[in-house]
Amino acid sequence: MLCSISALQAKPLAVRPGRRQAACSASAARRDGAAAASQSGLDRSTPQQQPQSPKRRVEAAALALAGGVTLSNGGSLQAQPDMDIDTAAFQDYRDNPPARKTKIVCTIGPTSCTREGLFQLADAGMSVVRLNMSHGDHASHKAVVDLVREYNSLGRGNLAVMLDTKGPEVRSGDLAAPLQLSAGDKVTFTIVEGADGTDNRIGVNYDQFVDDASVGDMLLVDGGIMSLQVERITDIALVPARCRPARCACRCRRRHLNIRGKSANLPAITDRDWADIRFGIEVGVDFYALSFVRDAAVIYELKDGTSAIGVLAKIESADSVEHLEEILDAVDGAMVARGDLGAELPVEEVPYWQSKIVQGCRRRGKPCIVATNMLESMIQNPTPTRAEVSDIAIAVREGADAVMLSGETAYGRFPFKSLDTMTTVARRTELSMLKYHGTRRLADQGLAEMFAYHAVTMANTLKTSLVVFSRKGNMPALLSHYRPDYPIYCFTENELVQRRMALYHSVTAIYMRFSEQQEVTFDRAIGMLKERGHAKGGQLVAIVQSGRQPIWRTASTHAIQVRAVPQDPAEDLSSDDEGGPVAKFPIQQQQPES
Template identity: 55%
Template sequence: MNVARLNMSHGDHASHKKVIDLVKECNEQSNKDNVIAIMLDTKGPEVRSGDLPQPINLECGQEFTFTIRRGVGTADCVSVNYDDFVNDVEPGDMLLVDGGMMSFLVKSKTEESVKCEVVDGGELKSRRHLNVRGKSATLPSITEKDWEDIKFGVDNKVDFYAVSFVKDAQVVHELKNYLQSSGADIHVIVKIESADSIPNLHSIITASDGAMVARGDLGAELPIEEVPLLQEEIIRICRSMGKAVIVATNMLESMIVHPTPTRAEVSDIAIAVREGADAVMLSGETAHGKFPLKAVKVMHTVALRTEATILGGELPANLGKAFKNHMSEMFAYHATIMSNTLGTSIVVFTRTGFMAVLLSHYRPSGTVFAFTNDKRIQQRLALYQGVCPIYMEFTDDAETSFSNALTVLQKQGMVKEGEEVALVQGGRQPIWRIQSTHNIQVRKV
């Protein structure tokens, strides 16, 4: 795995702190060949049903009521945690539980209750997630609880925030302004999962550092047949802007209870990789599934096998425009072409991570070994496709640093003696070069 996601919908700060400490301890191990970034996923304005003394079995055609009165949990009525729920729904709306595991047709409503008919029955449990098909709740994207969790992330120096139910770019600007005022270097990933976000996709993604295709709620608020088309579109937009993109939800859902995936799930991972996703994500499979390690191994194996079939270095339509830094982009693209032609890995030295992200954007066939003298940058680069970030103190002498880097790679078995590698220097902050120059060398290990 490359990123550990903390789902703030569950657990408390104490339990999440234990996970953070565990990841940091793991990252300190000197014999590890990869580093793990930490992503804090905000709960967001979720609408949930209340507590029930025991699960209720509901059948098609049965009447059932959702109420904004607190503490109700009977065989035919349950509370909802959102006071404006009644105002947000109308007769004829379809109400979905847990992304469609159960569905209810709204028949009528009063000042405090919504009366429904069960369309797709099942077992209703406590605190289930509720969506209205085609509508988003009129709640702020960042709630009071989210701000507390965001501050917790600042205090514990997480690498990314995944912000739930982002509807417009203003939310991203608000969070980034807060992070800047707090002196926090944390990147913002927007979760595209509400109907309201779709008309604002371009401005939302432009304001962010990347996006997550959160297919569960997206498929609940919009017709499910739209989800694969939106996944492809969101990946395309992120790729055109040079932003990281994650595909999430139900990727290996069957492995929560079974030791092997369905063939459709394997194809789902492969499609996300071929469409250009930087990362694919597991949720319940590793949070509470029976086979968490097997699920990670399946996802890893399928992604690697699929990546091996993808031809790198295709000429992008917006070459030199994605990052608003024409010279660096052109250099990264041609370094990629050179690396692919010679069949070499790429070694890049970076203080900001910028050149490593650029190289990842062009998807070289070989691994991008990104050496950095900043552990925060090392962890952040863990999200980007094809990048293996390595921490190393830089010396004042370029040759010594080159030699040290190749020694590290050889010791860890990442390159072999006699193998050629491409050494790349470019980007925003020169290390051993003049400001206006970029250079690439091919060296034999």
């Protein structure tokens, strides 16, 4: 049984569905369909829910492979409205849920930096560890990276590390004691040394603060938790302001300060950031999240010296949204940093920008993280608010690659419950929206792009996972871009690629040494999928191999195949009237195209 589409660099597509392949696909399709129908007990009388005959599904797959079809759900060749809900598939998924597709970034801080804490978060579904360089020191961050390496080397998972630069941010200084303020109280922000909250005088780390502010401006503390109106600016660099809330505990210790609508006039990457960036190279982080990016120039500056490390732009300033398209063209991915974004821009504009940024990344096939305040109330409480749950669901529905926890896992009282809540909400949301849709329509016509597109269409039609072999990570990223219904298993012998995939939607990356022989490698990979419970005997998988150079000398540069996972003797070899029992793997050597 082998369905294979392959092409040498400039060759046209050839569809070669053999009889065995049709038989295998048909039997698997029948099993799928029957299982879904019996589990759901649903009335399938509407056209969209009509079970498709196995033959039609295979024909549909072949048609889809022949091109000209929009990315769609299992079997239907019509374009589906976005976020469609397929009730039968929902039931199917609920009974046999695949891996979560949306990744989770956790900020590591005092409550999660121990071996036990970090391992527990990792076991519970953390994909990427975020080091916030605004806090902690190099020694404490290095200790976290060491724990991540230990976790990965134990074979327990595949965590990536993201170093989030402090950036040219404006922050208040330390306080000797918490401040209690009442309405009408005046607060003075000053660059004069020694201000520690005494007499309501608070330090600021930015010398030009006074030049940027004007009387009447709103000064936001911690993204707007407190807002203060600037009443007076003195020539000794003081900014007195009136406190808005009736009575509040002033959360002013090392907090972000933003003047609404104005970006600070600081260098894009400060000396302190460069030191942190060098530290990132030394310890081998996988991503930089660059704070307060204003335009693309700073991205090129950073990428110049650090090519192996993915650069994500944090979109969090009025300047960055103005230059959004050029920034997204330059970066490897982005973060919707809603804390500062909602302080520099009117907060009601944040959802609009969130959608723009997520869609902008998805169009370019670049990963996007939605961050900040996702489960803020769980810093103190064991349960989320309904609004927080909806907020996560929206990010998942928009197709963000990842959602992020900040204070919830860094210093909150319920770091594990927060992660558990986020995981559950993400998965539930994914179950209710089987169909994501690719956003690019073969715009640049590259062969790899076309293969990714068709492989995803085929896998969706046949309801199979995708298996990809990758040396540089390009093909799994492309497959992820098209948001397949089922997981992408990326096999690689490059640990950097493996870790980087931790951020990409739907991708589970598995380290595996490739054999000189393609068939041995495929065999080994399918064996690993079975061992880890990702695939069962008799199931189909779509194998994709594509790149500028073939991995195996005798193989095509580009190939898509559908194969059946071999049955163990103990497994039920259910017979199939079109082709007999599913054959043992490997069934047939793939021949290179001449």
